[in-house]
Amino acid sequence: MALFLTKRLALGILTLWAVSVLVFTGTELLPGDVATAILGQGATPETVAALRDQMGLDRPALERYFAWIGNMIQGDMGQSVASGRSIGSIMQDRVYNTFLLAGVTALVSVPLALLLGIVSVIYPEGVLDRSISMSSLVLISLPEYFTGVALILGFAVTWHLFPAVVYSSQFTSFWQTMRSLTLPVITLTVAILAHMVRMTRAAILDVLRSAYVEMALLKGVPKGRIILRHALPNALSPVINVVAINLGYLVSGVVLVEAIFSYPGLGRLLTDSVANRDIPLVQAVAMVFCVVYVLLNLIADILVMMTNPRLRAKK
Amino acid sequence: MKGIEEIIRQMEGGSISRRSFVKKLMALGLSVPAINLLLAAKGPGAAAATPKKGGQIKAAFLMASTAEGLDPAKFKKPIDYTRGYQLYNNLVSIDSKLMPQPELAESWEPNADASEWVFKLRKGIKFHDGKAFTAKDVIYTMARVKDPNTGSPGKPYLDSVVEMKADGDHILRIKLTEPSVDFPVIMAEYRLMIIPDGHTNFDKPNGTGAFRLKEFKAGMHMIAVRNPEYWKDGLPYVDQVETFSIPDPVARTSALMTGEVHLVEDLDLKMYKKVKANPNISLEMVPSGAHGPLVMITTAGVYKDPNVRLALKYLVDREKHIKIAHQGFGIPGNDHPISPVDPMYCDEIPIRQYDPDKAKFLLKKAGLADHTFELITSDGLGEASVNDAVVYKQSAAKAGVNVKVTRAPGDGYWEAVWMKKPFCVSAWLMRPTANMILSLVYKSDAPWNETFWKRPDFDKLLIEARKTVDLKKRKELFCGMQKMISDDGGVIVPCFQKFPDAKLTRVKGVPTHPMGAMDAYRFAEKVWLA
Numbered sequence: 063m064a065l066f067l068t069k070r071l072a073l074g075i076l077t078l079w080a081v082s083v084l085v086f087t088g089t090e091l092l093p094g095d096v097a098t099a100i101l102g103q104g105a106t107p108e109t110v111a112a113l114r115d116q117m118g119l120d121r122p123a124l125e126r127y128f129a130w131i132g133n134m135i136q137g138d139m140g141q142s143v144a145s146g147r148s149i150g151s152i153m154q155d156r157v158y159n160t161f162l163l164a165g166v167t168a169l170v171s172v173p174l175a176l177l178l179g180i181v182s183v184i185y186p187e188g189v190l191d192r193s194i195s196m197s198s199l200v201l202i203s204l205p206e207y208f209t210g211v212a213l214i215l216g217f218a219v220t221w222h223l224f225p226a227v228v229y230s231s232q233f234t235s236f237w238q239t240m241r242s243l244t245l246p247v248i249t250l251t252v253a254i255l256a257h258m259v260r261m262t263r264a265a266i267l268d269v270l271r272s273a274y275v276e277m278a279l280l281k282g283v284p285k286g287r288i289i290l291r292h293a294l295p296n297a298l299s300p301v302i303n304v305v306a307i308n309l310g311y312l313v314s315g316v317v318l319v320e321a322i323f324s325y326p327g328l329g330r331l332l333t334d335s336v337a338n339r340d341i342p343l344v345q346a347v348a349m350v351f352c353v354v355y356v357l358l359n360l361i362a363d364i365l366v367m368m369t370n371p372r373l374r375a376k377k
Numbered sequence: 378m379k380g381i382e383e384i385i386r387q388m389e390g391g392s393i394s395r396r397s398f399v400k401k402l403m404a405l406g407l408s409v410p411a412i413n414l415l416l417a418a419k420g421p422g423a424a425a426a427t428p429k430k431g432g433q434i435k436a437a438f439l440m441a442s443t444a445e446g447l448d449p450a451k452f453k454k455p456i457d458y459t460r461g462y463q464l465y466n467n468l469v470s471i472d473s474k475l476m477p478q479p480e481l482a483e484s485w486e487p488n489a490d491a492s493e494w495v496f497k498l499r500k501g502i503k504f505h506d507g508k509a510f511t512a513k514d515v516i517y518t519m520a521r522v523k524d525p526n527t528g529s530p531g532k533p534y535l536d537s538v539v540e541m542k543a544d545g546d547h548i549l550r551i552k553l554t555e556p557s558v559d560f561p562v563i564m565a566e567y568r569l570m571i572i573p574d575g576h577t578n579f580d581k582p583n584g585t586g587a588f589r590l591k592e593f594k595a596g597m598h599m600i601a602v603r604n605p606e607y608w609k610d611g612l613p614y615v616d617q618v619e620t621f622s623i624p625d626p627v628a629r630t631s632a633l634m635t636g637e638v639h640l641v642e643d644l645d646l647k648m649y650k651k652v653k654a655n656p657n658i659s660l661e662m663v664p665s666g667a668h669g670p671l672v673m674i675t676t677a678g679v680y681k682d683p684n685v686r687l688a689l690k691y692l693v694d695r696e697k698h699i700k701i702a703h704q705g706f707g708i709p710g711n712d713h714p715i716s717p718v719d720p721m722y723c724d725e726i727p728i729r730q731y732d733p734d735k736a737k738f739l740l741k742k743a744g745l746a747d748h749t750f751e752l753i754t755s756d757g758l759g760e761a762s763v764n765d766a767v768v769y770k771q772s773a774a775k776a777g778v779n780v781k782v783t784r785a786p787g788d789g790y791w792e793a794v795w796m797k798k799p800f801c802v803s804a805w806l807m808r809p810t811a812n813m814i815l816s817l818v819y820k821s822d823a824p825w826n827e828t829f830w831k832r833p834d835f836d837k838l839l840i841e842a843r844k845t846v847d848l849k850k851r852k853e854l855f856c857g858m859q860k861m862i863s864d865d866g867g868v869i870v871p872c873f874q875k876f877p878d879a880k881l882t883r884v885k886g887v888p889t890h891p892m893g894a895m896d897a898y899r900f901a902e903k904v905w906l907a
Contacts, residue, residue, distance in 0.1 A: 145444040218635045226631040324623040326597045
């Protein structure tokens with residue numbers, strides 16, 4: 063178990079390192095540089111040169127990479143070149159906002175997905191199963207910018223039930239916060255629900271086809287007990303993995319949803335800083351996304367092991 | 378008369394219109410003169426004259442970024458300007474007729490050729506921290522913007538300032554290297570909002586403005602609360618103003634339609650009809666001096682020939698540009714950068730009409746009848762820029778002239794295309810005076826002389842105009858310059874843009890201003906909620 067964990071951890075760090083190289087070279091390849099982007103239409107060769115010098119853009123890329131990764135390891139994400147503020151303080155609120163949105167969405171969507179998945183295997187191919195399948199498939203086919211805008215048009219513009227945009231000064235009380243988050247949470251839930259429902263359903267059905275379930279059935283165990291007691295625990299590992307992927311998406315893939323609702327999270331920070339050519343900020347946000355993915359996968363692996371005694375046994 | 382009171386209340390609450398107000402009262406048997414009296418006392422005009430105190434205002438702007446701050450010297454975008462106007466004051470402000478009006482300066486006086494200025498400052502004004510406002514603060518503010526190490530976009534405006542001297546606490550003397558009758562307008566520059574002498578920490582801004590900072594988070598929002606000791610009597614009306622950005626145009630528009638924000642900067646014009654039809658929103662299209670000229674470099678290739686430049690100007694179908702590229706929201710340009718909203722606009726020059734025959738004749742004369750002119754534009758400059766180029770191509774094609782439209786990427790457009798390629802689309806915001814845009818872009822040694830057009834006789838007129846205090850004479854000089862650019866210069870200005878100024882109808886006290894939405898971003902101190 064310990065060996066396995068160490069291995070996973072090492073692999074995770076390796077992934078992070080590889081991503082850091084990709085992020086760094088990727089941002090190097092952006093057309094133009096911070097200096098010209100900040101100065102825009104008013105750039106003159108002298109001001110550009112001065113700014114480049116000031117930001118250390120003249121040093122070789124390799125040297126800048128090691129300086130950057132070194133600081134990153136020590137927890138110093140550096141300074142935003144566009145504003146001169148420390149990246150840590152800029153990201154603080156954004157990280158909170160993003161995790162708030164992702165957390166609430168996870169709390170809503172994961173139990174809902176499990177429930178729908180379990181309900182649909184009670185009578186496979188029955189009316190309930192078919193309608194759940196159908197509607198989740200239809201919903202997953204709708205892009206977020208469509209769902210989001212449609213929800214705004216209905217619930218905000220026409221019926222005035224929820225706000226059309228979300229900004230952090232709305233978060234004055236718990237209920238106010240939940241009210242503001244309702245539409246973005248629904249939009250995100252619609253986007254990720256189907257994947258988890260279908261995986262739950264498929265995994266449970268798979269187990270239901272196995273011999274020991276047939277045995278239990280023949281022994282007269284009630285259907286509900288078979289599903290919950292016998293099938294579900296064995297079906298959990300693929301479900302956990304899918305949930306982890308979707309949770310990772312909630313943190314890093316919400317750029318569109320954040321744009322539609324003008325939500326001040328990490329996704330908007332990323333797009334803003336790309337537009338500003340604030341390269342250190344872009345790199346820091348990308349690394350945060352990567353750390354979240356690696357951590358979630360690690361947690362998923364651990365959970366899978368805990369739910370599956372066979373993986374724990376020594377070989 | 379309970380019925381009348383009820384109707385008056387409805388009218389004041391805005392739930393019935395003026396017309397149905399009159400109808401209902403007539404139904405109650407009131408005579409027309411009596412109704413008129415009531416209207417004068419209780420109608421919308423009367424309501425506008427008695428602003429209400431209190432309330433909170435939210436204004437949504439385009440892009441916000443973590444690069445923003447509250448240091449006036451570094452302001453770049455409308456969201457910065459509007460926050461600045463809440464916290465600070467200028468010496469001078471510009472009214473909607475583009476004339477300078479006293480603000481922290483009570484009055485000003487030039488010498489004979491406008492190369493020296495004396496500003497008399499208002500007495501008894503205090504900064505938010507209680508410090509008294511004096512000439513020293515103005516000198517510090519200006520010196521900071523002038524200092525190249527500050528990196529302020531406002532620096533060029535002060536390049537001609539050689540001496541700033543305080544004569545006591547409330548007299549400021551300024552010497553310029555060259556005359557400038559527009560100098561007071563410069564003092565209304567966004568970056569010249571007055572900060573106290575020695576101030577450096579802009580996380581804790583200290584100004585003389587109508588609001589004090591409550592909370593500021595870069596890239597997210599600023600909340601400012603009423604300054605109870607504000608020096609303008611009775612202002613501001615509202616208790617709190619919140620400014621933040623909603624980058625997505627659809628989201629911004631729907632936030633206004635749901636009444637979540639009171640004012641927005643720019644909206645999705647595809648939703649124009651829907652917004653216009655909404656009774657809770659007042660939407661006006663405001664004529665401005667912003668324009669996206671098609672720029673020819675007058676020292677490059679075929680564009681060296683004035684006949685070719687003139688020919689290309691005859692190919693502009695201005696109405697089509699307004700109708701198609703700008704969805705009807707524009708005013709015709711005349712191939713020079715001074716718009717009809719500018720007091721220096723010359724209405725004696727007839728607007729050049731679309732004339733394919735003249736264009737063809739001139740091109741034939743230049744031996745370029747079959748030439749293909751490549752016009753470069755970019756999506757990065759906005760949809761209208763690309764549409765302008767395409768509309769131009771089509772009206773040229775109707776005259777048998779080949780124009781090829783090339784789309785360059787928005788990234789790096791200003792570095793790689795602008796002032797490098799001989800024929801491309803550019804973009805200019807409105808400048809408060811004709812002198813400013815001509816000095817920035819058209820004088821031979823202008824820093825952004827995008828057409829590389831160099832005419833000593835033009836420069837002479839401009840220098841003459843800068844020291845001509847007499848308004849009529851000055852206008853004549855500007856007229857001459859506009860004619861020169863229009864006939865010989867390297868710009869094609871199909872039209873000037875109108876921009877949307879949208880707010881909830883219950884938001885009062887915010888007039889339109891050609892320099893920008895929300896009373897040129899100064900709405901906060903005068904706005905009130907009905």
